[in-house]
Amino acid sequence: MKKIITLALLILSFSAFANPIDVSCKQLTYKSAPVVVNADQYVCHTQYALAYSWTTRNPIYTTEFLSKDHTGGEARTNDFRVDPAIDDRHQAKPKDYHKNTGCGGERCDQGHMTPDQDFSACAVCVSESFFQDNMVPQHFKNNEVIWKGMEVKIRGYAANHPAGVYVITGPAYNSQTTPTATIGDGNIWVPDNLFKIMIDASTGKSIAFYMPNSEQKDLSKFVVSISVIEAATGIKFDSSLDKKSVADFNEFVAQSKK
Numbered sequence: 369m370k371k372i373i374t375l376a377l378l379i380l381s382f383s384a385f386a387n388p389i390d391v392s393c394k395q396l397t398y399k400s401a402p403v404v405v406n407a408d409q410y411v412c413h414t415q416y417a418l419a420y421s422w423t424t425r426n427p428i429y430t431t432e433f434l435s436k437d438h439t440g441g442e443a444r445t446n447d448f449r450v451d452p453a454i455d456d457r458h459q460a461k462p463k464d465y466h467k468n469t470g471c472g473g474e475r476c477d478q479g480h481m482t483p484d485q486d487f488s489a490c491a492v493c494v495s496e497s498f499f500q501d502n503m504v505p506q507h508f509k510n511n512e513v514i515w516k517g518m519e520v521k522i523r524g525y526a527a528n529h530p531a532g533v534y535v536i537t538g539p540a541y542n543s544q545t546t547p548t549a550t551i552g553d554g555n556i557w558v559p560d561n562l563f564k565i566m567i568d569a570s571t572g573k574s575i576a577f578y579m580p581n582s583e584q585k586d587l588s589k590f591v592v593s594i595s596v597i598e599a600a601t602g603i604k605f606d607s608s609l610d611k612k613s614v615a616d617f618n619e620f621v622a623q624s625k626k
Contacts, residue, residue, distance in 0.1 A: 464552025479506025
């Protein structure tokens, strides 16, 4: 089946070498958008963009620009719903997450890859963050503790750095052809691991996290080089990034404090 590229509800034509995010919403990614070979669609929203897989029914990655101005007092909406930019046949439904035990025998949350609180100065943006194509089945103890804490630190870092940051987030699987577990009638793939990369917009310095999709406690143990994430996912990140070094976690924490 020929793959379709969708941007903001419109089907567009691009050259074989152009990443649609670079064409239509390049402000949301650092220099150039991550490159993948297995994306079925690319979607731009107001403050985040994503590459999407019809097979896993999950984003391959999401990318956003985050600054202090993007956070405010807009309330969480919890209006989980399918994204009208993607055919319903290819998306998870909120009901796929109901009463599931697909995360190691425990509940999977609808885990935001790009979090709603990053958009809390914009009501429309908060609402868009609850599209299903921004979600993966995430172990509830991971989502609500260590992952949430990491997101808070990244917002703190962005608040302390006027140029802002770029953040790329996504799932990883032990096999690209067979899921370890699925949930719901739609057979949504449960990620084995999760990653997040934060890039300082001013300096290009980055910190990358890669962790199992399960209950974890010590965020410092999951700081990796970007090359680890490339190897695990097949995603290629901008060539100007330092992909071999492992960032200093303590320095990141210090620069994240308000």
